[in-house]
Amino acid sequence: MRRIAxxxxxxxxxxxxxxxxxxxxxxxxxxxxEVTGFDSYYLTVVLENKKVVNIPWREVRFVKHxxxxxxxxxxxxxxxxxxxxxxxxxPISEDKAFWNAVFPGFIIHGSGHFYAKNQNMGMSLxxxxxxxxxxxxxxxNEVLAPVAPDESNTVSTAVFFTGLTMFTVSWVWDMIFxxxxxADYNASHEFLLNDxxxxxxxxxxxxxAEAAIINNAQPDAAVNTGNAAK
Numbered sequence: 001m002r003r004i005a006x007x008x009x010x011x012x013x014x015x016x017x018x019x020x021x022x023x024x025x026x027x028x029x030x031x032x033x034e035v036t037g038f039d040s041y042y043l044t045v046v047l048e049n050k051k052v053v054n055i056p057w058r059e060v061r062f063v064k065h066x067x068x069x070x071x072x073x074x075x076x077x078x079x080x081x082x083x084x085x086x087x088x089x090x091p092i093s094e095d096k097a098f099w100n101a102v103f104p105g106f107i108i109h110g111s112g113h114f115y116a117k118n119q120n121m122g123m124s125l126x127x128x129x130x131x132x133x134x135x136x137x138x139x140x141n142e143v144l145a146p147v148a149p150d151e152s153n154t155v156s157t158a159v160f161f162t163g164l165t166m167f168t169v170s171w172v173w174d175m176i177f178x179x180x181x182x183a184d185y186n187a188s189h190e191f192l193l194n195d196x197x198x199x200x201x202x203x204x205x206x207x208x209a210e211a212a213i214i215n216n217a218q219p220d221a222a223v224n225t226g227n228a229a230k
Contacts, residue, residue, distance in 0.1 A: 021045070022064040023055070027085040028115065031193060035068045040077065047089070051192055058083045089192045092116055097182040101174040109170045112178025117185045121177075128170035135163030 020032035023045060033045035033053075042054040043063070057077040063070070092115070101112025110125035142156035 020048070021066050021068055023060065024062040024064075025055070025059050025085050025087065025089070026061045026083055027059075027117075029085065029088075029090050031090045035063065035065065038071075038074065038077070043074075043077075047193055049193060053087065053089070053192060055087050059085045059087055087192075088189055091186040091191050091194070092182040094179040094182045094186075097178040098175060101171075101178040105174050105178075106171060109167075110174055112174045113181055116178055116181040118181045121181070125170045125174050128166055132163040132166035132170065135166070136160055139163070 021035050022030065023033055023035075023043070024030045031047070033047050035043065035045050036052070037044045038057075040057075042056060043060055044052065044054050046052055058079070058081070060078055062078070063074055097112045097116045100115045105111040108126060109129035110122035113119075113122035113125060139156040139159040142153050143160045145153070
C-alpha cells in the first residue's frame with residue numbers, strides 16, 4: 001500500500017508539472033505558467049514562482065493550454081508581426097545559443113549571437129559570410145576549370161581559399177562565443193524566473209547580526225540602568 005501511495009504522489013507531481021500551460025514569446029522565450037485571464041491588451045499568467053505577470057499580446061507568439069480553458073478570442077490578439085520583447089521571464093539557454101550557432105548557424109552565420117541578443121555581432125558574422133560567399137563565387141569557376149600548360153590559376157586559388165577561410169572563421173566564431181554571449185546577457189538582466197532570493201528574505205541575516213550586537217550590549221545597559229535607578 002505504501003508503494004502504491006508513493007507512486008500516486010509521484011504521478012500527481014509529474015502530472016502537475018506536465019499540465020502547466022506553455023507560453024512562447026516572440027524572442028523564443030518559452031516557459032510554463034497558468035493562464036488566469038486576459039483582456040484586449042494583456043495576457044495574465046501566474047509563473048511557477050507564484051509571480052503574477054501581465055504580458056502584452058504583441059509579445060506573445062503562442063499559448064498552449066493544458067490546465068486552463070482556451071478561448072477563440074486569444075487568436076484575435078496574437079499576430080505574426082515582429083515585436084521587441086521587454087518581458088524577461090526566463091534566462092537564455094547557453095546550450096541553445098551554441099546549437100543555434102551550429103545550425104542554422106552553418107547557413108546563417110551569427111544565429112547563435114542573434115539568439116543571445118547580440119545583434120551587432122550577429123550582423124557582423126552574417127556580413128562576413130556574405131562577403132566570403134561572394135569571394136568564392138567569383139573565383140570558383142577559374143579554380144575548377146582545366147588549366148592549360150602555359151597558364152596558372154594560383155591567384156584564383158588564393159582568392160577562393162581566402163573566401164573559404166573567412167566563411168569558416170565566421171561560423172566557428174559564432175559557435176565558440178555564443179555560450180559566453182548568452183551568459184553575459186543573462187548576467188546583465190533580471191528575469192522574473194530566477195534563483196535569487198527576494199530582498200525581504202535577505203533582511204533576517206542583518207537583523208540577526210544587529211540582534212547579536214544588542215544582546216552583547218544588554219548586560220552593560222542593565223547595569224547602567226540599575227545605577228541610574230539608584
